[in-house]
Amino acid sequence: MQNDMPDAAQKAEELSRLIHKSKSGKKWRWIIGGIVLAAIAAAVFLKLTAEPEPRAWVTEPIKRGDLQLTATATGDLKPKRTVTIGAETSGQILSVEVKANDTVSKGQVLLRFDTEALDNKLLQANAALASARANVRGAQASLEAATLEHERTATLAEKDMASRSALDQRRAEKLRALATLEANRASVARAQAEVAAAKTQLSKATITSPIDGVVMTQNVEGGNTVASTLQTPELFVLAEDLSQMELHIEVDEADIGLVEPGQPATFNVDAWPGRAFEAEVSTVSLSPTVEQNVVTYTVELSVDNSERLLRPGMTATATITTGTNENVLLAPNAALRFSPPSEDGAEKSGGFSLSRRRPSPRAAKAAKSLWVLRDGEPTEVPVNIGPSDGRFTEVTPTEGAQLEDGAPIILREQKNKKGAPTPGSKKPSQASKTSDSEDPKKPTRPTKKTAEGDENGAQDRGPK
Structure with missing residues (x-):
């Protein structure tokens, strides 16, 4: 009905121009004008009194379950202990007995001076x-x-x-x-x-290893001359046995209150994508680190590297399990972001609306609302939100609100195959079609094809 109104208006205007040329055009103009106004009034009345077609919604039943609380941060892997070997004497190096990546034992000769x-x-x-x-x-x-x-x-x-x-x-x-x-x-x-x-x-003049470990770096070669008069030169860096390592991460101040020694954790490294390594919180630093007004705390995690897959310096993203909330209402995060689209005429006509949606009074302290499908209509239920694991969020109905276990909560509006809302909602292209048809002298231009290959038909309905 709405699509026929622009064509009727064009024909009425063309007829009016023809009658205007005749001697009795003035009388006919009044008659035609009255007919057009009556037609428009009838169309508006039919639209306002027509029963809106029902919408379709994508829902998911709310459920109870256990919510695992976590804290995520990034850091790098380090040996449990590193030792820097320097020279306390000056002279020419006669021989270097080890090289980088060599495994050494305590007391083993590393270097000899002349x-x-x-x-x-x-x-x-x-x-x-x-x-x-x-x-x-x-x-x-x-x-x-x-x-x-x-x-x-x-x-x-x-x-x-x-x-x-x-x-x-x-x-x-x-x-x-x-x-x-x-x-x-x-x-x-x-x-x-x-x-x-x-x-x-x-x-x-003979330098030996003070620990059992691995030579990380070697900074000298045989024949070099070392002078230790002003500063002790660094010859080697040794790392203790790499079968046990540490992961140092920077945890945000918002999460540090839940982190305690002994909590389990998992982490990933780029060198082994798709594999999760296990760790355990060993130390939570009390000293903050402030960088660009961001406060973090260093947390050390003990890592078992018996497979020797991890190396010092690797960047890791760790997730610490800080606790579990048991038997709580869990709502998908998509449901907390959903809000039903406004009906035609709602809030634009001074409070008059044809929608049958049943809103609930929002509690003053409620941070979010869930929309529950009751009797085929969305019903707003104010809730207080709790912790989230990234997919689900713990929710609690506010005082006076009802939210039953298994209630269907709305995630989004059901779309048809072409990606448009189901019947009952106004298509975005109709407004452009109506505006292009109001002025028959205004040239129209075709729009680009949509993702489904449809074209806007406004050009075909333009003035001929």
Whole structure:
């Protein structure tokens, strides 16, 4: 009926132009105008009083079940322990005994320096020690001689055969001999320390592994010269046994309150798509990390890498299971996004509507609404939403609302085969057809084909 109105209006306007040319055109214009107005009024009346065709909806029954709560974050894999090997001595490297990716054991030789200069330094220290010990023996002999002279002079002084000044001179010589002995003994101790230092330097010319692990990086080769006077050079980086690793992830502050040590987790890496690796939360950091006003917390997960499929530095996306809400109402997320389209004339005619939809009063604190299909009509049910796992969301009806287990909740409106709404809803192309037909002088142009291959027929219905 609505499609015939533009053609009738065009014919009435053409007839009006023909009658206008005649002498009695004025009278006929009034008659034709009245007929056109009556036709339009009849069409509007029929449209308003016509019973709308029912819509079809895609529904899914709401169900009860267990909702698994999770927290997702990204991070990278790291060894449980890494050791940086540096050089405490300077010199030329004689040989490198290992290379990157080699497995090493504790005490295994990694590198050897040329020890010629260190050997000479040890020989000099031993010679200085021997000289100091000889000086001690000479000082001991001098002390014994001075002690005898002092005793002899004291005996003569008691018999008035030696002066008091001679006795004092012998006592001073004895004290000087004792001081010389003590100084030589100190020289021996210093020489012994120099020998020990030379031996230590010589032992550091051979670098060994402090742990059982794997050589991650090797930064030197045989023949290189190393100078450790200002900064300790980094020669190797060793990682402890890679059969056990750690995954460090940054968890958002909104999720960190639910994360606790001992919770299970799974993670994926790009190197092994489609495979989920298991992990367990070991440490939750108390210190925040703030980057661009985003607060995160570092969480460490223990990873079993006995298959040796994982490597340090791999980026991983981890999902931590933080808890489970049991026997709760679960609604698909699509149902929470759905809202029925407005009926023709609703909210545009001052409250008058022909729709039979039954809205429910929304609670003040309700965040969302579900639309339940009751007696073939959508009925709004306000709900409070809870946690979500990405597919389903826990919902609770607000006070006074009813939501039965198994109630059909609407996901979307049923579409016909061409992708348009089912009968009863206005097609988007009709508005353009009506506007193009109102003015017969306005040229029309064909539209592009739709995805189904249909074309807009406005051009065929244009003025001929």
